[in-house]
Amino acid sequence: MKNLIYIFAFLLSFSAFAQNTSWFEQGNALYNEGDFEQAILKYETILENGEHSAELYFNLANAHYKLNHIAPSIYYYEKALQLAPNDKEIKNNAAFARNMTIDAIGSVPEIGLSNYIKNLTNKLSFDTWAKVSVFFIFLFVILFLLYYFAYSTTRKRLSFVSSMVCIGLTCITLAFAFHKYNLDKKDQPAIVFVQESQIKSEPNLRSTEAFILHEGTKVQIIDTVNNWKKIKLSDGKTGWILNQDIKAL
Structure with missing residues (x-):
């Protein structure tokens, strides 16, 4: 059956x-x-x-x-x-x-070590970083077995040092994997789908207008309150937009 x-x-x-x-x-x-x-x-x-x-x-x-x-x-x-x-x-x-969009939005330049780490993290996906970690763990096991069964002092020393390097690389790649996971979790892009949308300073229609966005503009969703989304632009500006005005990716 x-x-x-x-x-x-x-x-x-x-x-x-x-x-x-x-x-x-x-x-x-x-x-x-x-x-x-x-x-x-x-x-x-x-x-x-x-x-x-x-x-x-x-x-x-x-x-x-x-x-x-x-x-x-x-x-x-x-x-x-x-x-x-x-x-x-x-x-x-x-x-x-x-190039068809109306809004010309700049971006806040990221500098320093944090930007370098972020760019390096984004070189690979979370799954790929995880696979690399598993590969180094596998190498560690092989090298440790070689160290355990080797009779030559030189081979023992080389195997031990290499296995410790693999452990270190495993920790580093795991750190990158979790960092990538957190970056992906925070990354909530959306596209403005209406011809023009008034972005409010607070999540209600009575609040003041912060700025205006037009269709095709990409934003980041950072919070949700009822039928409002708090968005952030690449230049650092934030505001509240109606749910129906954007479409999450």
């Missing part, structure tokens, strides 16, 4: 995969024909089925970009970059999309 269930589940997943592939190809064909709105509908159908990929988000972003949909194009380019952060083509197209 269990085998039948597994076979049935496999067939269902295979059928869904085949259907998604078909929709993706149809979306690409519609895009090449210049029917961008219908292409978007095909791509969105795949998303509704729970399928996600950098290629899908990239094509969806391109279709929105062709229709001058500022916020959706930037949103989906950012989604694509989350899955393929080093893809040059996605980066290039995302830069063109950002």
Whole structure:
């Protein structure tokens, strides 16, 4: 009975995969024909089925970009970059999309040791740092066994020193892994999805206006109160925006 269930589940997943592939190809064909709105509908159908990929988000972003949909194009380019952060083509197209935004927001330069550590931490993902740590632990075990069973004093010394180096590197990479985890946990980007949004100084409509943002601007969500989000810009400004005015990445 269990085998039948597994076979049935496999067939269902295979059928869904085949259907998604078909929709993706149809979306690409519609895009090449210049029917961008219908292409978007095909791509969105795949998303509704729970399928996600950098290629899908990239094509969806391109279709929105062709229709001058500022916020959706930037949103989906950012989604694509989350899955393929080093893809040059996605980066290039995302830069063109950002040029359509109105808001010119600077950034607070980060300097010193903390900035260097942050940049180094972001070189790898949390999973990759964890895998590197496991690799050094494995090396430590091998080297320690060599030290334990070696008869030569020189080999014992080299094995012991090398194993201690591996322990040190394990601790360092674990520290980077947890630092990356904390950075990712704090990173809550969102895109402004309305043409213009009044950012308030407090989470209510009666408070004074802090500044105005326009569609396509990327912000960081740092707090939530009822139907308001506290956001922070790259230049350090903070304020409160209505939930419906932004879309979290």
